[in-house]
Every structure is written in structure tokens, then in C-alpha cells.
Amino acid sequence: MHVRDYTKGPPTILANNHPIRHGSVVGIHNGIIENDDAIFTRYRLRRAEPEMTVDSEAIFALMEATGNDHRALEALGGALATAWIDERDDATMYVARGVARPLWLGRGRHELFFASTKAALDVVSQALRIPLTRTELGEGRFLHVRAGQTVAVHRFRPDRSYRERNALPAVRAPHERASCLARLAVIAAAA
16 A cells, blocks of 8 residues: 655656666655665666656665665665565565654455555455454564565664654545545445
């Protein structure tokens, strides 16, 4: 459950919009990476598309370059809650949380959902009519998920120096919950 409220990388450039692709890695990110340009320089990486400027790409470029090494996330400065897949191992989904952004997990019998808020997982649970156990992922955690099950958990040291200049609520448009629930109910009824 993800909606992009852009901080860097205007959405008029299609490649800046989520999901972000960098090579074999495709992902989404809630937060801001303040040192994305420095990451590209330091690791001698190139943007996937020349006109791209979105900060989130630094995460996925690092994950592609390092084979999804959780320790590489320590190089990122800023706020981070993210998830991605790597087509080199498309059976695995990766989920990670740094600092300054929430990341909630909703676990069912055979599924795992993630969202920025517990309320978003409530929408999923109601729309799909499945019970979910909801937990907030701790800061500095990195999960490998296969077939809805966590198969590996790693820790990393997120950049704790980051401070939100203008603290934002987890949901900037709370009325969207009702709108999303109504839309998902229509989709579920048609299925």
C-alpha cells in the first residue's frame, strides 16, 4: 500500500515515479535520501535513465550493485522505509526500515503486506476479508520474504543523524483511507 508524495524528482518525468526500476531491482520508498547524488558518485553508479533525479533510485542502485547486501543501506543518509524485488531472485521480496518513517507489516496465514500505517493494513484486511496480525517493523531491520513468510532478518545501522526539517504526519491525506476502502470494496465485490 504505497502512494508517492514526491520530495525530489518531479513526477512529470515518468522514470521518477514509483515503482522505481534500477536494472534488475524494482522498488518503492517512503522517505527522502539526502545523499543520493553522492551515492551514485561514491559507488560509480549511473542513473537508470539520464533524466532521472528521484532520490529513491539510490537505494535500488545500491541493492543491485551489492546483491541486496543489508549493510549497504548504512551508506544512505535520510529517512527510509522501503521494499523491493530483484528479478535475479524474483521469489524474494525485501523490506527494510531505516529511520523517520514507519513501516507496518500485516501477516496473514499465507501472506504478508506492508504499509506506512496500521490503518492502511486495516483497509487491506477489510477489503480482502482476511485477518492480519499487525506489527511495526523496528528501525534498522531488513527482511527477506518468500511466499508471504519472513525467511531472514538482518540488522543494519541506519543514519540516525537525520532530522526531519518539517515533521510530516504518516498520512498527509487521511480522507484517502475511506476512498481507498471504498474502491477496494468494489474490486473485491467484482472478483
